[in-house]
Amino acid sequence: MRRRQIRLNSLYSHELKQTSPSLSLPLEMTNVLLPDGSQRHFDRPVTCRDLAADIGAGLLKAAVAAVVEGDQADLSAPLPAEGDVRVRLITKRDPEALAILRHSTAHVMAQAVMRLHKGVQLAFGPTTAGGFYYDFALEEPLSEEDFPAIEAEMAKIVKEDLEFERINKPRDEAITLCRELAQEFKVEHIETGLSDQSHVSFYRQGEFVDLCRGVHVPSTGMIGKAFKLLSVAGAYWKGDANRQQLQRLYATAFFDKKDLQEHLARLEEAKKRDHRELGKRLDLFTIDQKVGSGLILWLPKGAVIRQTLEDYLKGELRRRGYESVYTPNIGRVELYEISGHYPYYSDSQFAPIDMEDGERYLLKPMNCPHHIMIYKAKPRSYRDLPVRLAEFGTVYRYEQSGELNGMTRVRGFTQDDAHLFCTEDQVAGEFRACIEMTQEVLRSLGMDRYRVRLGFRDPTSDKYVGRPEVWDRAEAELQAVCESMNLPEMSIEQGEAAFYGPKADFVVTDCIGREWQLGTVQLDYNLPSKDRFDLEYIGPDNTPHQPVMIHRAPLGSMERFIGVLIEHFAGAFPLWLAPEQVRVLTVSEKSEAYGREVEAKLKEAGLRTTGDFRGVKLGAKIRDGQVDLVPYMFVIGEKDRDEGTVTIRDRLEGDQGAMSFDAAVAKLREEIAARTVRQVADAQAPAVSLSAGAENEY
Structure with a gap:
């Protein structure tokens, strides 16, 4: 029997009596509609617990809580006194x-x-x-x-x-x-x-x-x-x-x-992969309090990773018809008041900068208002659309000090941002292309396990701008496009939309089963509207029309994405992304001259190469290369010198034997061109979400 301890003094005993309706009152018939289509009828007062018991002892034992007409409720909660009521009992197996x-x-x-x-x-x-x-x-x-x-x-x-x-x-x-x-x-x-x-x-x-x-x-x-x-x-x-x-x-x-x-085992593995520790050990980035908390200083090796990703994305953007733009790191407060970013997110932005002439400026919290003004800089015709503007733009957010976390939660970060301006007829095709680009980018990094979360507005919230009918149209269009693409897993979450429009977020599972929200594509009818920036293009009927805007960032924040990559790969990046791709190791001084020649030729071939010509044992050099997570080591001995070969050592597969220099370079170039990812392990680890959890407390 359940034992209840009530240790409050008598002053509170009366105050804390259950105030839910008395279950001794006579009721009309209550008709419970269950998820399987069946019904239960009660002519007496019932709670959710009574319903579970009526269905079966096994369900009563497994029941945790209930969902009554869409709202969660305790098992002790009474059901409505009469009429139809939809109830789903939550068991331990439910999410x-x-x-x-x-x-x-x-x-x-x-x-x-x-x-x-x-x-x-x-x-x-x-x-x-x-x-x-x-x-x-x-x-x-x-x-x-x-x-x-x-x-x-x-x-x-x-x-x-x-x-x-x-x-x-x-x-x-x-x-x-x-x-x-x-x-x-x-x-x-x-x-x-x-x-x-x-x-x-x-x-x-x-x-x-x-x-x-x-x-x-x-x-x-x-x-x-x-x-x-x-x-x-x-x-x-x-x-x-x-x-x-x-x-x-x-x-x-x-x-x-x-x-x-x-x-707990995943947490231990996560500690080993902590990007803050690996970033320090591998000389990728640093944070200095003299510069400021949450501000990343990219070290040369980390900068190589970032630049390689940016170069890859810029090539994709050119291929897909994007135009590059640059915008300043500050703007007038009025700009962000029009967009809605300032009133909606003022708590997470740095304080405005007051100028002597009375103007007020803000560190840029988002790139989209700047891109909007570029679109608006000249008249547009329907023949010009779609206009696709892309920028690696740095933005700033005032995160609380307790929320900062290495590269994954910062105060200044660069987005792989782009904004598309198109006609309504072009929305489906452009949105699909943005989804496809995000898929391609993730695939190139071996991040094949992801789900797509459609963020829709919460109709009961006042944080969203625009008319309900516009939101309904945008959400329907977004959902139709995503459903037509046969995405691996898709869900709809009310209340997760941006304040100006619905979005599709890519929630990626890393190799130890953790989920990260990374790329995003957002559909926006509101910022181009007359209530905001009043964007126009001249249509085929020779009259003004309002374009539709798409916000798109396959990686999101470069800082956060690379922080996630460090942990995903545990610092062991694939060859095409590794800051040091090849290390030349000499067996002895007798092969040093040839080793330096190999190093120079590898650099000429475009491979990121260093040489270890120290007078220490080869085993120590190999061990250092493994610790530094170098994908390939070329071991140079006297025989290699005499025959013009290199002995390849693979970080993952060990000794691969001798190969001609040209064949070795061709092998590495092929792996780089294919963007082969061989490092990801434990791909079947169960997913553990790292996105924000719901707060049940007031």
Whole structure:
């Protein structure tokens, strides 16, 4: 039998009574419509849990939560009193279940911390893509030495099998309760962040009460033993560096211990591939605080990788009819007010620069307004369209210091950006071509595992510009194009659109199973409209028409993409992309002259080459070449000198034997021309999303 611990003093016992409707009232017939088309009829009050029990004991045991008329609900939630209601029960196998489990485990972790430490102030505890965290203010800092005690207390709470109870309260009563509980962060959040809410909800398990919108698993017992604390870091209240500093405790949880162990193994592998460590060891990039946080300094080897990618993309752009442009790194604030970037994203932009003449400038947050003004610089005819403008344009975002992460989260980055201006009749063909180009670029890097996420607007949100009928047309066009292309996997996510239009994002799975959102193609009827930039072209009827705009970036940010590539390849880049493609190693001084000749001829052949002519043993030179992840080593001995050959050593396959110099160069050139990728391993690793997770906390 479930044991419930209610340790609140008598002052709160009355205050925290369940406020959901009483189930003792007489009801009319409730007709439950299930996903398989079947129905269940009830002439009595029922909860989601009652529905699961009515269907079967196995489902009741497996059920985690429910979806009632499209909204998630706890199993304890009552169903509507009468009429038809669509219900889907969420079980442990459903994709939503893991986030619900982790959010519930975050509450258990917070409860354990409060049991072990005095004066704990609770901030927020959302789920993330790989687990969850909770932010605390404590009198004494937490460290990894505290993890065993916290995990042991969490295990006790799980064993107590405490029910998660939802409690709804009017705002004023909620503020009073949080003050009585001495939770000042929660008081502030209700007063400010939830000022438009007449009622808010809490969840209680045992003596622990937290402000939360839910949902949760039925009880702590369902959490089981597959959870693990991972790390502790600093944070700020509501992400504001000027507010109180907090401690962020990261953890993860699964329904099964095997899944947990696999996840921990992937995390260990990810540590080995950390682009920050590899970037330093391989001399690819650096960040210097004298320059500024989140600003990348590309070292020569890293610059080679970036330039090689840019040269490849520029060739593709020329082949596909794009024209290159250049735009400044700043612009007048008015430009970004017209586009909507300034009011919509002002919190993530650097402060405006005020000039003596009264003009205000902004570090460029996006390239699109600049490209729009290039389009608008002269009259356009339908015969000129499509106009395809491309630029490797650097933009700037003011990321919070706690969110910066090497190359993958920065304050200044360069986009492989392009904007297309076309007629409505050309939209499908141009959008398809953009998707195909992104596919080709990813294929050239061996990134064949991806899914396409269609980001549509949330009709209930006010963050989107433009008329609903325009959005409906754009979303329908985008979906039709993508469905016609037989993409490997496609999903639609409401609320993921850009503020000006729907988009197709490429979510790529790397070789250890992590997902990264990389390339994007976006369809835009709003920025060219009369309400924004009022773009025109003269149609065949000799009257003005509004063009359609497509935003497109196959890689996204060069910094972020190369950071992902470093981890994907663990620093061992394919030959065509490697900063050092060949290293010439001499066996002894007797072959040094020939070795230097080989090095010079390789450079003449266009191969990125270095020579190791040190007076050390060959084994040490080979070992250094392997550590430096050089794709090929040409070993030069006296026999090679006499016969005009090179002995090839492949980083992956070892000794390949002797070959004439011309044949060896031809072999490497063929591999480079084909952009062969041989490094990717473990291609069947299960996907683990690294995109932002949903926050269930208020």
